[in-house]
Amino acid sequence: MRSAPSYDNADLRRLDVAHHLPPQQDWALQKNSGGSRIIVKGEDSTIWDAEGNAILDAMAGLWCVQVGYGRREMAEAAFAQMSELPFYNSFFRTAAPPTIALASRIAGLLGGSLQHVFFNNSGSEAVDTLVRTARYYWQARGEPQRSVIIGRKNGYHGSTIGGVSMGGMVSMHNQGGPWVPDHEHVMQPYSFEEQRPDEDEDMFAERAARAIEDKLLEVGPERVAMIFGEPVQGAGGVIIPPRGYWSRVEEIARKYGVLLGCDEVICGYGRLGEWFGFQHFGVKPDLVSMAKGLSSGYLPISATAMADHVVETIREANAPFVHGYTYSGHPTSAAVALANIDIIEREGLVDRTKNDTGPYLAKALQSLADHPLVGEVRSLGLLGAIEIVSEKGTSSRFGNKPGLAGAMIRDACIERGLMLRAVKDTLVMSPPLVITHDEIDRIAMIVRESLDACEPALR
Ligand code: PLP
Numbered sequence: 001m002r003s004a005p006s007y008d009n010a011d012l013r014r015l016d017v018a019h020h021l022p023p024q025q026d027w028a029l030q031k032n033s034g035g036s037r038i039i040v041k042g043e044d045s046t047i048w049d050a051e052g053n054a055i056l057d058a059m060a061g062l063w064c065v066q067v068g069y070g071r072r073e074m075a076e077a078a079f080a081q082m083s084e085l086p087f088y089n090s091f092f093r094t095a096a097p098p099t100i101a102l103a104s105r106i107a108g109l110l111g112g113s114l115q116h117v118f119f120n121n122s123g124s125e126a127v128d129t130l131v132r133t134a135r136y137y138w139q140a141r142g143e144p145q146r147s148v149i150i151g152r153k154n155g156y157h158g159s160t161i162g163g164v165s166m167g168g169m170v171s172m173h174n175q176g177g178p179w180v181p182d183h184e185h186v187m188q189p190y191s192f193e194e195q196r197p198d199e200d201e202d203m204f205a206e207r208a209a210r211a212i213e214d215k216l217l218e219v220g221p222e223r224v225a226m227i228f229g230e231p232v233q234g235a236g237g238v239i240i241p242p243r244g245y246w247s248r249v250e251e252i253a254r255k256y257g258v259l260l261g262c263d264e265v266i267c268g269y270g271r272l273g274e275w276f277g278f279q280h281f282g283v284k285p286d287l288v289s290m291a292k293g294l295s296s297g298y299l300p301i302s303a304t305a306m307a308d309h310v311v312e313t314i315r316e317a318n319a320p321f322v323h324g325y326t327y328s329g330h331p332t333s334a335a336v337a338l339a340n341i342d343i344i345e346r347e348g349l350v351d352r353t354k355n356d357t358g359p360y361l362a363k364a365l366q367s368l369a370d371h372p373l374v375g376e377v378r379s380l381g382l383l384g385a386i387e388i389v390s391e392k393g394t395s396s397r398f399g400n401k402p403g404l405a406g407a408m409i410r411d412a413c414i415e416r417g418l419m420l421r422a423v424k425d426t427l428v429m430s431p432p433l434v435i436t437h438d439e440i441d442r443i444a445m446i447v448r449e450s451l452d453a454c455e456p457a458l459r
Contacts, residue, residue, distance in 0.1 A: 009050035012038050023159070042069025045432045045439055047419070058420045058429040058443050063234055063266045064292035067343045068434040074298045074339050081335035090119070090329045099329035102337050106294075106303060109275045109341070112284055113308040119301065119329035123265035123291035124158025126302035130289045131162055131180075132323050134226040134259050137310050140317035146225040146258075147182045150215050154188045156235035157228075157263055157289075166228065169236075184219060186211040188233060189241035192376050192387050193395055201242045208241070209248035216256055226259040226287070227252065231277025234266035234430070237423040238385035240378050246281035259310070261287040265302070269293025270344055270433050272381035273354030280380070286310055296340045301333035349433040353381045360437055364444040373405070373451050373458070382435065386427040386447065390458070397425050398458050405458050412450035418443060 013035030016022075022030060030036065038050035045068055047057045060066065067074070081098060088096050103117040118133075120126045131149060138146035151157070153168040161180060164172045168185035187194060189208035191201070199207065216224050227249060233239035253260040262285040267277030271293060274280045278288070287310065291302030314321060327333070344350060358381040365377040365384050375389030388405045390398045398405040406422030413420055413427075420429045420443075429443065 007038075009038055012050070044068040044070065045435050053417065055414065055417050055419050056439055056442055056446075058418055058431045058435075060430050060432045061297045062292070063271070063430040064297035066269050066271070066293040066349065066433045067296045067340055067347075068432040071296075071298075071339075071343065073343060074296070074336050077335045077339035078299065078332050081332045085331055087327075087331060089326060091324060095329060096331035096334070098331050098334035098338055102334040103303075103329075105338060105341055106290075106305065110288065110305055111279075114285070114288060114305045115308055116306045116311045118304045118306065118324075119334070120291075120304065120325055121300045121302060121327050121330070121333075122158070123263075123289065123302050124160040124163035125325060126265065126289035126291055126304045127157045127166055127263060128160055128162035129304040129323065130228070130261055130263075130287050131166060131226075133304065133306060133310065133314075133321075134261065134287060136321060136323075137259070137313055138225050140313050143222070145223055148184060148219050148224045149182065149261075150184045150186060150212055150219075150224060150227045152188045152229050152233070153185045154190070154236040154239070155185070155229055155233055155263075157230075158265075182223075184215050186215045188236065188239055189245050190233075190237070190239045191242055192378075195242075202244060205242035205245040205248060209245055209252060212249060213252045216252065216258070221256040221258070224256065224258045226261050228261035228263065230263045230265075231267045231281055232272065232380060232383055234383065234428075235423065237426040238378065238383050238428045238430075240380050240383075240385075241281075246278075246283045250283040259286045261285055261289070264288050264290045265292050266383070266430070269296075270350035270353050270381070271383055271430065273350065273358050275350055294340070295333060295337040298340065299330075299333040299336045300327075301330060301337050344433070347434070353433055357433070357435055357437070357440065358382055361431075361435075361440050361443075364440045367444055368447055368451070371448065371451050373409075373455055382431055382433060384429045388425040388427065405454070408454050408458065409447075409450050412453050413446055416446045416449060418446040418450075420447075 016035035017031050039047050040050050041048040045057055047055050106117050107115045118129055120129055135147055151166055151168055155168045157163045157166040165180035165183045191204055195204040262278045264276050268290040272280045278285050286307045288305040295301045361384055362379045365379055368374050369377050372392050373388050375387040375395055377386050390396050403424040406425040410422035420427055
């Protein structure tokens with residue numbers, strides 16, 4: 001077998017600045033800091049940079065490496081499929097074996113009426129497909145005026161024009177519009193910032209769900225195609241909705257006869273202790289987007305799952321759905337995704353997240369709750385968040401610059417060998433599903449050390 005090519009680190013950083021434009025980044029900062037940190041290796045939950053530093057990856061890459069790094073079985077699955085048939089398209093009534101096998105496997109995990117799977121390459125594309133499907137479905141039912149999609153502010157659904165339009169990220173909407181019309185965004189169920197002192201959890205859940213119903217009535221129910229959201233908002237800051245929120249949202253969707261869509265790009269594949277987030281919250285969406293954990297990020301692949309009634313309606317229209325990507329159902333990516341699901345099942349990683357590592361992470365994060373800089377800790381399965389505040393017992397932030405404290409503490413963690421992210425002043429984490437108790441202890445220890453180290457500079 002060939003080994004991975006090696007490069008000179010200083011050269012790479014120079015070439016990075018000269019030629020490589022990294023996603024979702026400040027390119028001036030990239031240049032001024034002398035280029036990206038070069039990551040060269042991964043094993044289980046640890047990555048190594050080119051300078052030899054080992055870093056515990058509490059982000060699982062980008063919320064995706066469920067089975068951890070360095071799995072030979074995944075490489076072998078890719079090798080075997082590439083040797084047999086690296087690629088063939090699924091456009092002209094052809095399909096490769098792993099593509100069909102994966103669709104059927106995913107349908108089994110989804111259960112219920114979600115029995116149909118359309119493949120894409122990225123989460124953003126899965127979301128684009130989902131929107132096109134929802135709108136086409138209503139056209140096929142003779143209600144083409146139903147084009148409005150209701151999502152949440154601060155929801156993240158990707159970076160394509162469609163994904164940004166669906167998402168509710170103000171910073172993204174501020175760059176490069178106008179966006180696709182008929183996307184509405186309502187309040188997010190973010191209790192730490194938005195729950196009022198006179199509200200209990202049930203009242204807050206009701207108000208946040210009601211915001212969807214109010215918007216639906218404002219727009220006109222006959223114009224609404226779908227209500228759409230992440231079961232737990234990931235990139236927005238691991239926003240775990242209050243108890244009862246999702247059942248109320250489902251009730252609203254059913255009351256007005258609109259579709260319900262779940263973006264499972266982060267929550268899917270065991271992250272919340274069930275195969276999918278909607279299973280944790282006990283709702284039944286009509287459309288589901290998924291990516292990331294589907295292949296643990298080893299190769300790009302995403303999927304959009306559709307309920308029986310959606311597909312039956314589209315089939316009855318008796319016309320091709322003119323939508324698809326060259327690499328929809330890429331056989332090699334599909335073979336790797338199948339190997340990934342094999343590992344998750346064989347090692348019981350979903351159950352382990354629910355009954356072992358998830359509760360263990362929750363306890364470890366709780367141990368940080370007494371720190372003067374910590375306003376709240378929360379987690380569900382292996383998704384966790386720590387709110388940084390300037391005054392204990394409040395949700396006030398440091399200085400006039402939201403994100404300053406979060407970025408400082410995140411950088412202190414990385415310096416100490418722990419990779420996590422800061423969403424403004426919320427530290428977020430999403431470790432591989434193979435994370436061990438010792439590693440979770442290390443996360444808590446490094447976060448505490450970093451909080452202690454940053455506190456004097458912040459005060
Ligand atoms: N949807 C959600 C919930 C996501 O978290 C992401 C990415 O983080 C996307 C969609 C977009 O996925 P991708 O970056 O693969 O296009």
